[in-house]
Every structure is written in C-alpha cells, then in structure tokens.
Amino acid sequence: MAVLNGSALSETLLGTILDDMIYGEAGDDLIRGGAGADTIDGGDGADTIDGGDGNDRMVGGAGNDVFDGRKDDDYIDGGDGYDKLIGGAGNDSLFGGGGRDYLDSGDGDDVIYAGDGDDGFTNEIDPATGLLTTEAVSGGNGNDIIYGEGGNDRLKGQWGDDRVYGGLGDDSVDGGDGDNYLEGNEGNDIIDAEGGRDTLIGGAGDDHIESGGGDDWGDGGDGDDVLTGETGNDTLIGGAGNDLLDGGAGNGTLDGGAGADYLIGRDDHDVLTGGDGADTLIGNAGNDHLYGQSDSGGNDAGDQISAGAGSDYVQGNAGNDTLDGGDGSDRVNGGADDDKITGGAGNDTINGNRGDDRIDADDGNDFVRGGQGADTMRGSDGDDVLLGDLGADVMWGGTGVDTLTGGGDADIFSFAKGDATFSSAGAGATDTISDFANGTDHIRLGIGVPGTVLQGQAFADLASAATAAGQMLQPLGDAAGVAALRVGQDVFVFYEAQSQMEAIRLDGLADPSLIDTSDFV
Numbered sequence: 001m002a003v004l005n006g007s008a009l010s011e012t013l014l015g016t017i018l019d020d021m022i023y024g025e026a027g028d029d030l031i032r033g034g035a036g037a038d039t040i041d042g043g044d045g046a047d048t049i050d051g052g053d054g055n056d057r058m059v060g061g062a063g064n065d066v067f068d069g070r071k072d073d074d075y076i077d078g079g080d081g082y083d084k085l086i087g088g089a090g091n092d093s094l095f096g097g098g099g100r101d102y103l104d105s106g107d108g109d110d111v112i113y114a115g116d117g118d119d120g121f122t123n124e125i126d127p128a129t130g131l132l133t134t135e136a137v138s139g140g141n142g143n144d145i146i147y148g149e150g151g152n153d154r155l156k157g158q159w160g161d162d163r164v165y166g167g168l169g170d171d172s173v174d175g176g177d178g179d180n181y182l183e184g185n186e187g188n189d190i191i192d193a194e195g196g197r198d199t200l201i202g203g204a205g206d207d208h209i210e211s212g213g214g215d216d217w218g219d220g221g222d223g224d225d226v227l228t229g230e231t232g233n234d235t236l237i238g239g240a241g242n243d244l245l246d247g248g249a250g251n252g253t254l255d256g257g258a259g260a261d262y263l264i265g266r267d268d269h270d271v272l273t274g275g276d277g278a279d280t281l282i283g284n285a286g287n288d289h290l291y292g293q294s295d296s297g298g299n300d301a302g303d304q305i306s307a308g309a310g311s312d313y314v315q316g317n318a319g320n321d322t323l324d325g326g327d328g329s330d331r332v333n334g335g336a337d338d339d340k341i342t343g344g345a346g347n348d349t350i351n352g353n354r355g356d357d358r359i360d361a362d363d364g365n366d367f368v369r370g371g372q373g374a375d376t377m378r379g380s381d382g383d384d385v386l387l388g389d390l391g392a393d394v395m396w397g398g399t400g401v402d403t404l405t406g407g408g409d410a411d412i413f414s415f416a417k418g419d420a421t422f423s424s425a426g427a428g429a430t431d432t433i434s435d436f437a438n439g440t441d442h443i444r445l446g447i448g449v450p451g452t453v454l455q456g457q458a459f460a461d462l463a464s465a466a467t468a469a470g471q472m473l474q475p476l477g478d479a480a481g482v483a484a485l486r487v488g489q490d491v492f493v494f495y496e497a498q499s500q501m502e503a504i505r506l507d508g509l510a511d512p513s514l515i516d517t518s519d520f521v
Helices: 456-469
Strands: 003-005 012-014 021-023 030-032 039-041 048-050 057-059 066-068 075-077 084-086 093-095 102-104 111-113 123-125 132-134 145-147 154-156 163-165 172-174 181-183 190-192 199-201 208-210 217-219 226-228 235-237 244-246 253-255 262-264 271-273 280-282 289-291 304-306 313-315 322-324 331-333 340-342 349-351 358-360 367-369 376-378 385-387 394-396 403-405 412-416 431-433 442-447 482-487 490-496 501-506
Touching (some): 172 181, 412 501
Parallel strands (some): 003 021, 021 039, 030 048, 039 057, 057 075, 066 084, 075 093, 084 102, 093 111, 145 163, 154 172, 163 181, 172 190, 181 199, 190 208, 199 217, 226 244, 235 253, 244 262, 262 280, 271 289, 280 304, 289 313, 304 322, 313 331, 322 340, 331 349, 349 367, 358 376, 367 385, 376 394, 385 403, 394 412, 403 431, 412 442, 431 501
Antiparallel strands (some): 482 490, 490 501
16 A cells, blocks of 8 residues: 655645555645555645546545546545536545535446535536536436535436435426436425436425426425426425416326415316415316315315316315316316306306305206305206205206206296297296295296287287196286296296297196296396
8 A cells, every 4th residue: 555645736646556545735736546445635725636446535625626536436525615526437425515516426326415505517618519518416327316415506317216405505406317306405496307207396495396208296395386297197286385386298186285376287187286275277178177275174265267178077165266167068066155156168067065156057958056055056058957955046047948946045036038938849848947936936037028918929829828728827917928827737937028938837836826926026
C-alpha cells in the first residue's frame, strides 16, 4: 500500500495497483487512484479525482471538484463547492454535499444524496450542437435511490426501477424508464413519470405531477396541485388544496380530496370523486362514475358535475349541487340538500333524494323521482314517469305519454298545450295522474291553455266520447273549458288548448263529480 501526501501546491498524484491512501491537501490537484481499493482525500482546492479500478472512497473537501469513480463500487463525497460526481460502473454511493452539484451515478444500483444547494443544474456545452445544456442528477442504468435533500434539485432516475426523493426546495423529479417511486416532498415540485408503472407523491407545496405511459398512482398531497394522466389507467389523488386533476386517456380514477377541485375524466370509463369542498367534475366521453363528495362526509359545499357522453352514474351527495347527465342513458342522484339536476339526452333515471330539488329530465323516456322535499320536476318529449314521493311537489310531464305520481302531501300537476292530446286510442295515448287526491292535489292548466269554453270540434269530440261511454258530461261550473268525464272505467279531465282537445286520466278516482274548480290552479 502506498501513502501519497500532497502540499499546498497544485500537483499530480498517481496511485499504484495496491490499495493506496492519497491526500491532496491544498491546491488544484490531479489525483488518479489506479487499481486497488483506494482512499482519496482531495483537500482544499479544485481537484480532479479519478478512482480507477477497485472499490474506492473519494472525498473532495472544499473547492469545486470533479470525480470519476470508473469501475466497481465507489463512495464519493463532493464536500463543499460546486462539484461534479460520476459514479461509473458498479453500485456507487454519491454525496453532493454543500454547493450546486452535478451527480451521475452511471451503471449499477446506486444511492445518490444531492445534499444542500441547487443540484443538477450544471451547465455544459453540448459538443454536438455547441449549445449550453442543463444536466440533471442522474441515476443511469440500474435500480437507483436518489435523495435531493436541500435546495432546488433536478433529479432523474433514468433506466431501472428507481426511488427518487426531492427533499426540501422546488425540485424537478423525472423517473425515466422503469417502475419508479418519485416523491417531491416539500416545495413546489415538478414530477414526471415517463414510462413504467410509477408511484408519484407530491408532498407539501403546489406540485405539478404528470404520469407516463403506464398505470400510475399519483398523490398531490397538500397544496394547490396539478395532476395529469396519460395513456394508462391512472389513479390521481389531489389531497388538501384546490387541485386540478386530468385523467387523460385510459380508465382513470380521480379523487380531488379536500378543497375546491376541478376534475376532468376525458375519454374511456373514469371514476371521479370530488371529495370535500365545492368541486367541478367533467366526465366527457365514456361510461363514467362521478361522485360529488366522499362517503366520509364533511364539508357540504355544492358541486358542479357534468357527466358528458356515455351511460354515466352521477351522485351529488351533500351540498346544493348542479348535476348534468349529458348524452346517454344515465343514472343521476342528487343526494342531500337542494340540487339542480338535468338528465340530458337519453333514457335517464333521476333521483333527487333529500332536499327541494329542481329536476329537468330533458330528452328521452325518463324516470324521475323527487324524493324527500318540495321538488319541481319537468319531463321531456318522451314517455316519462315522474314520482314526487314525500313533499309538496310540482310536476310537468312535457309532451309524450307520461305517468305522474305525486306521493304524499299536496302536489301540483302542470300541463301545457300538446302535453296530453286526446286521441281515439283512449287511455294509453294520454297522460296519467296515478294518485290524484281531490281536495289536496291540484291540476294546473295555465301554461298555453286559453281557458275558453269547450266548443266546436273539441266539444264534438268530447260529446262523442261521452255518448260512446254512456256517460253524461259533467261541467265544472265556472271552470270554463274544462270537464270531467268517465270513459269506461277511467275518469278523464278534458280541456281545450287552442282548439285542440287535451285529456288527463285520473287513476284511482271513481267518481268524476268529485272534481270541481277547487282542484285547479
């Protein structure tokens, strides 16, 4: 074994094939360890240290040092100063120390500690282009562990299944290829997964997280984060803060967590959960599941949910929510509180649940249930079924052959011109109120109905129907233009809407004489 001691001058110190101990002391030294397991201390000054073959231990000390571990398993500590550490082949341990360092572990399963300072931003001239480039703390080949520690670091795992930790500061963390674990920790970090099946953790701070081509799992943590999925089936969690989550292509699972979050499902079949706070959820294409709030409860702020195209499931949960099923045959549930619900195109199933809800079924043959509360429900152009359930509800079936059931309490059934056109087809061709309770429920004919007396062809049609049924026409006193009549086993309310005969069937009412002016509003 050789022991070489430098001086305060700038010297060249060359080791042997044995296990050498080399001390550069002060000065800008060039030190080569050669073969063997060498121990090298550059000391003060801007030193260039080449470990050579063998498992070497190299320490830079003060000054801006350059290290090259070459082969085998090396330990390199840059110390203070702006250092450049290259591990080379083998399973190396690199410590940047104080200062703004550049670290490249090379091949092998390496461990990198960037240390204090803004590491990974060494500027070099690219010989191919002549341009100034910014290099990163790089893991190289192998399954590496990289710690950014203090400072604003730029860290890249490169190839292999790496674990990269940003540490303090605003870090840039890139996993490279492989199935990686990437964690920004504190600070406003940028985390990029690239290829592989990765786990991405933002930690505290306002982070930007982008998944790669695999099925990735991302958690923004505290702060106002941006999480973006790519082509895989990604799981994105916003955590605390006002977050933006974009599922990208693939079947994404998005959870906004606490805060006022904005979630976008994009194409394919996504699951979106807003969590606590006033959230906005956009399903877009695909058969999506959208939940306004997590089952754990908490903040009951209202959510904005638009399911988009596809056969979607929408759950508002707590809060005064605005829900839109969009195109497709959707299932929409309002949850607690006072919701505004639109079914959109398609044959939808809508349940207002609790609260005083406003429900518009829109196009299609829809089933609408108001649930508890004083609900306002509007059908569509299709053949709809409206069920008020508990509470004093207002229902309008729209055009088509609709069935309206008020449920408990005093309900109002509204009709406009063309909603209940009378036809020789009989009971199956007009609207039905299945549980009309005279003296409690009311019928509203004021939407587009002039209120004139039955006359002309309308009266002739009504008289013909009465004659055919063997019943007498029973006018409603001063309720001009309206009459109640039994046709077979059914009781109908007839009215004229702009010279067009309209009829409403009242199920469960045996005697038309029970209908009088007090039943109309």
